[in-house]
Amino acid sequence: METLISHMLFPILCQSDEDLELFQDDPAEYLHRKLNFYEEVSAPDIAATNFLNTLTKSRRKQTFIVLQFVNNIVNKYESAPDEQKDPREKEGALRMIGTLAPVILGKKSPIADQVELFFVRHVFPEFRSPHGFLRARACDTLEKFERLDFKDPQNLVVIYRNILDSMADPELPVRVEAALALQPLIRHEVIRSAMQQNIPVIMQQLLKLANEVDVDALANVMEDFVEVFAQELTPFAVALCEQLRDTYLRIVKDLLERNQQKDEEGLYGDFLDDKSITALGVLQTIGTLILTLESTPDVLLHLETILTPLITITLENKLYDLYNEVFEIIDSCTFAAKSISPTMWHAFELIHRTFKAGAELYLEDMLPALENFVNYGADTLVQNSAYLEAVVDMVRVIFKDDKVGGVDRICGCKLAEIVMLSLRGHIDAYVPELVQLAMVHLTSEEVKVKSYKIYLMEMVINAIYYNPVLALHVLESNNWTNKFFSLWFSNMDSFTRVHDKKLAIAAITSLLTLRAQDVPVSVQQGWPRLLQGIVRLFQTLPAAMKSKDYFPNYLQS
Amino acid sequence: MCVDREEATKEENFDLAHEYDEDEEEEWEGDADWENENDEAEDVKDESTAYLEFLNEEVSLNLSLIPRRSTNDVQAQKFSLFQDEDDQELEEESLLETPIDKMEPYGMFKTALLRKPFHVPFKCSSKTDCCIGLQQEQPQMYENLTKNLNPEEQQVIQAAVNQADAIAQQQTAESQPQQTNGHAIHSPEPARQL
DSSP states (O other), rough: OHIIIIIIIHHHHHHOOHHHHHHHHHHHHHHHHHHHHGGGGTHHHHHHHHHHHHHHHHOOOHHHHHHHHHHHHHHHHHOOGGGGGGGHHHHHHHHHHHHHHHHTTTTOOOTTOOOOOOHIIIIGGGOSSSHHHHHHHHHHHHHHHTTTOSSHHHHHHHHHHHHHTTTSSHHHHHHHHHHHHHHHHHSHHHHHHHHHHHHHHHHHHHHHHHHHOOOOOHHHHHHHHHHHHHHHGGHHHHHHHHHHHHHHHHHHHHHHHHHHHHHHHHHOSOOOOHHHHHHHHHHHHHHHHHHHHTTHHHHHHHHHHHHHHHHHHHHHHTTTGGHHHHHHHHHHHHHHHHOHHHHHHOOOOOHHHHHHHTTTGHHHHHHHHHHHHHHOOHHHHHOHHHHHHHHHHHHHHHOTTOOOHHHHHHHHHHHHHHHHTTTTOOOOHHHHHHHHHHHHHHSSOOOHHHHHHHHHHHHHHHHHHHOOOHHHHHHHHTTHHHHHHHHHHHGGGGSSSSHHHHHHHHHHHHHHHHHHGOOEEEEEEETTTHHHHHHHHHHHHHHHHHTTTTTSSSBBB | OOOHHHHHHHSSSSHHHOOOGGGGGGGGGSSOOOGGOOOTOOOOOOHHHHHHHHHHHHHHHHOHHHOTTTTTTHHHHHHHHHHHTTTTOOOOOOOOOOHHHHHOOHHHHHHHOOOOOOOSSOOOOOOOOOOOHHHHHOOOHHHHHHHHOOHHHHHHHHHHHHHHHHHHHHHHHSSSSSBBBOOOOSSSSTTTTO
């Protein structure tokens, strides 16, 4: 094994001349090569690290042989006079021990408590190494041992200082590795509280890095920091959001340009690559930032305007992989504002256009935003018949489209529900169609999962609550009344959620107030069952409200 | 450099194998207990084979899916989950605030039944005069509806009416607006307080 390590694995793990050339001349490519290792399983150095991993996990004893080897190298480096030090060997040794981090810090590892010492002696000095690739490796080693609990808080102070310096290093790979190493360090109280002072500057550095190189992990770092340091960042939220948007727009433009080239070359490229993943990460960071700002709707209102180009470019260019995050951003903005600004109505038009242009299957992702548009924009919908028509049209399309499945149809039911609940008295013209859509599917032969059936029934129940006379009229004229009531009342116990029960109580209540002549003959005989049904609902409502899954959206009194 | 660095350099040698005491061997647990290991330890299961097996399982799983959103694996997974757990009950969900949240079902029911409109929780959209208390306006229908109820069911109805009164009283008592607009999951901070 010693021979294998020293003559085969170790030389492979050390930097080659090409590596060092790349480090100098094309640092972005160097980073890509070093960080996206999962794409390069066949590369010799990756194979070597995989081998070391498997070896030490399966044969713990071998860990000591590897560590012995590492120790010899680092001790030799330490004691050699400067001009005889071999930085490549040292870098390779650090890479080797970094590979073993999970094993060394594993449960009940007898050597875990010696790692701190190793860092002090052999890693800390390399933060100041004259060799850029060794400085980068020092940061990386720190990141690999992210689970290490430093006993001496002073060491964390040293680390923090060095990482901050490294984030301003002249070499790009060092700056990136430092940023990646900083992320897990925030679990240490010492570092987290120190960062509270520096976080605006750190975010600037991260943004700058994100524009220099497409490393998707950087977006994760930003997202994490935005969440953890929400309070400190709020004053900078607008500027931060602008910069994130610009980064996003730059990446997307690169993407579009490249896709166009591919099209011209006749290549079909619809896969998630580095750039899309980075763009996704930036969007998620913006989404997280918005979530931290929910208590300041005025700031969010400003952000809506800032983000409009981002929403537009994504939807207009059909960047499907990024839809979900864009819809989430729209959801967060409208939810926090509790009203719909003209900017967001413009976004609504875009959503509808997107939906009509082949994005029917994304209704599920759109739904929370759409529900906000209906819920908080009811007044506008009542005034603007084109908007209302657009909402109902989405329900219509989702029920008519043969390629959609039950999940999407459920989304259609939910959208229909919020329309009927929020626009009481204003959509009489649409209710018959909604009842028909629901009943046609409810009574069809197609196999349906239970939840889909319940949502279909609730669409009709909503119509009854909306206007019992109108709903019964539609049911009656299609000979559906008896069929529907039988279905509903025989499934009463399937309406398990508080929402279901309250809705059913509301609908039954509205039926109870009907005059005798408005009750269709076909159900007159069974009419007393209404009270029995409501009894069942009142019996089970308290338990549903106590359920651990039920979070009331309001706290009455 | 800090003091620890100097102390550290004083250490004789960072030699793990040397420091490691045979008696402590049991300490290091894990999926591979190295204590029981000897030089001819049995073959370790090849991870690449395991990965292939995993892939095969995935494939057979995916074959059963209705193809949708091919670019979005998460959605596909969700869908398969949905199918598998067909008969699971609906989950309380929805961060959405709907008018249903604010609805007070007991009062609503009582109003419809007995017409003591202390509180009209919903705006009736119907053009017909539907908000008429059943007992007073249509005693015959009321009789017809209630006569089939067994004593237990009658008790539930009565309890619901009582509950409506209790809630109404409580609301009058606490009429000072202390409304909070809770939204438990969405925001980590108590940000939604008005």
